[in-house]
Amino acid sequence: MTDVSERRSVFRLSPDRRIADIVAAARAEIAEKGYDGVSMQAIAARAGVVEGTLYRFFKTKQELMLKVAESWLEGILAEDSGVASIRGTWNQLRHLIWRTLHLLHSQPAVSRFVLIEMRPTAGYRATRLFELNRRFTSEVRRVCDAAIQSGEFRPDAGASLLRDMIFGCIEHHTWAFLRGEADFNVDQVADTIANVIYRGMVAVPPAEGDRMEQVVARLEAAAERIENSRGG
């Protein structure tokens, strides 16, 4: 009687599938419009459902946003085998830095959202996302801790500060990139950050001669200044 192809069809998907669709739609919206600017209406439309349906699966908008962030970060972590197979502190650090830079460079909007913008969320520390994020960044800590333990790194900088230097730098750099103010070369920046951190932390420095020379130069400069001050 009624034309099935014309009828407003109510597809009955399995909850898992429906949730996946919704999360995917939300992810796409976020990628396009940023955290602010995402509306439930738009997500629903993109997922091919209506707003009410969203609320069957997620109590609030925030819960959905959280789910988006978690599932994305989960995927990222699953793809990467981590640092276990890599030898050498520098190589390990470099890999972790590169991985993060690569992520932010290839999916800037979503990764910003997940890694940065979700943090102000109320109750963030109790979320699974917090845990995942922790797992993501803690590898850096682990590598640094190990290097400190083994004596390769000096002990005077806490591992968490190093983590902040790395991720903070990446975030800062990405900001400009996202705003279209500047592009950046993932490999090169990864090298540089790894170098600065590694050299800045490594305990046993190389060439003796150069080193002494420089120190002498600085001492001379200081002495000269003192002389000048007295003489002036």
Added chain:
Amino acid sequence: MTDVSERRSVFRLSPDRRIADIVAAARAEIAEKGYDGVSMQAIAARAGVVEGTLYRFFKTKQELMLKVAESWLEGILAEDSGVASIRGTWNQLRHLIWRTLHLLHSQPAVSRFVLIEMRPTAGYRATRLFELNRRFTSEVRRVCDAAIQSGEFRPDAGASLLRDMIFGCIEHHTWAFLRGEADFNVDQVADTIANVIYRGMVAVPPAEGDRMEQVVARLEAAAERIENSRGG
């Protein structure tokens, strides 16, 4: 018959005073609720005026937000004499890092707002705030550039990446602090960041360094003090 609650009372203030009140109210609101979450209504209520009054002095909400940020940053810059009087790359870097950490530690919400959250503002690069911010961060660049130029620093990391490492790290660190996740010691963190960056960049790595380094730094500082007392 006369209804006192209905009476309309008009307190008149000089524009300067009123503007100051409004900006102060806005600043307070921002400190409490962050950039998003500030409403013109709340600002007006706090300033003891009606919304319309806000618009006498600021064409849009953004303009007001911008003013708050600018006036705050202006005050900060006015208080600090900069790096001109400080000798030695390490000392200069350390000062700039310390200054920023101190700021974010003592006024975390507002400084986050000014230094970080205002950046996505449309037309940001054309604002005075951008200029002020630039002035604020560019000192780091200048110090690094000078060190690279003189050969003290290796040339393989751009000054702007270093700036990002410093400010990014600070931001990252402050985040956790703001969220009450962790406190930090301004002096100690400043030392550490300065050390990592300096060692990571210095052209002739440390050798047995640490002691030597410290001695030199002390000598440099002494020289500076003498210089200052003579010249003052």
Added chain:
Amino acid sequence: MTDVSERRSVFRLSPDRRIADIVAAARAEIAEKGYDGVSMQAIAARAGVVEGTLYRFFKTKQELMLKVAESWLEGILAEDSGVASIRGTWNQLRHLIWRTLHLLHSQPAVSRFVLIEMRPTAGYRATRLFELNRRFTSEVRRVCDAAIQSGEFRPDAGASLLRDMIFGCIEHHTWAFLRGEADFNVDQVADTIANVIYRGMVAVPPAEGDRMEQVVARLEAAAERIENSRGG
């Protein structure tokens, strides 16, 4: 304890029905208060919904206003079969003039709104209303053009100027009527306008011979029609 006045009641209507209600409410508001002076709030209240509901169906106030105008004009055009069945330039003009006068006389506020006040709308020329309006007024042009073509009318006045004389006159006249300054007799005014325009444009008048010829032609045409009617 339960406060009935606080209870939230949601009446659900089919979109078509709701839209019809809203458009009707808007029409009524317009009729009472004119284009300026209509507020979305008033429309919503009259339609028995809240303002937000209006925006489910119409993206902006303008869109709603436009819809009101279009649906009204559509109805008008649908009711009138036009000029196709009428013989003779004078009769055709007279009909078109009468039709417009009748409209403005019977629904002055709304028709003023539709035919006149909507014109300053931004992007008016791209709207369906523009098209409908054009269809409405272009019949006059077509009749005049045909008369000019056939030589019945002198060629010295463009059809569009004639259209302006007719509609302009009607508008002007209606103005006074709307303001309660004067009433007018639709039939009589229609006659007069048609007469002035027709006589003012007709080509023949002067020369006696031509004049007679034309009259004879018209008589013949009338006779033929009568014959046809009888014979058909």
Added chain:
Amino acid sequence: MTDVSERRSVFRLSPDRRIADIVAAARAEIAEKGYDGVSMQAIAARAGVVEGTLYRFFKTKQELMLKVAESWLEGILAEDSGVASIRGTWNQLRHLIWRTLHLLHSQPAVSRFVLIEMRPTAGYRATRLFELNRRFTSEVRRVCDAAIQSGEFRPDAGASLLRDMIFGCIEHHTWAFLRGEADFNVDQVADTIANVIYRGMVAVPPAEGDRMEQVVARLEAAAERIENSRGG
């Protein structure tokens, strides 16, 4: 002590002069932004006074608008010596039409405002503007009346309808012009309107015409009726 040239000076102008300034400023604003879009604030700023001052001289915005319209129209009427010196009905009509077209063509925004947009004003008929407007348009009536009286014009169209045809046509035509949709040639349009009206009204041309015309019209109408009844 205080620098007089710097001091916020309170110029004390004669009321007349002040009023003139304000009215001029308002006129300029209207010309630029149209009736809607004029704000008291903008007028005050342009006149070099503050809003409060406006209200010393005009109780409401409307009163000011009215004054603007009146003073403008007064000026127009004062400049034109009218029709007294012109001989011949056609010439007189043509002059009045030309004058109006010229006005609207050269100062479209203001003249639209005065002649058209002020009419919806509450209590319009009690205003001086109404009287001035009446004087402005009544010359057309007077000319037509005289022509009807003398037998030059047929008596079947009221003078006021003719006036409406003329001014309505001009308004309609100007609308398109103001909206940038079309320009128009003042002289040419004046000629055409004068011609159509004059020929449409002149008594002589038809010769025995009138009766003939009427007979033919009746015959046509009869034919139409027969047609319709057959076809229905």
Added chain:
DNA sequence: AATGAATGAGCCTTCATTCAT
């Protein structure tokens, strides 16, 4: 007489959330 800071009501619009169907 003049100022101009301040009012306050109103406007259009957005959007997370609810709930009758």
Added chain:
DNA sequence: AATGAATGAAGGCTCATTCAT
């Protein structure tokens, strides 16, 4: 389970008008 119409509170903003100074 799914729909989607409806809500309602809030948001930014405008502007004629008032009144303490």
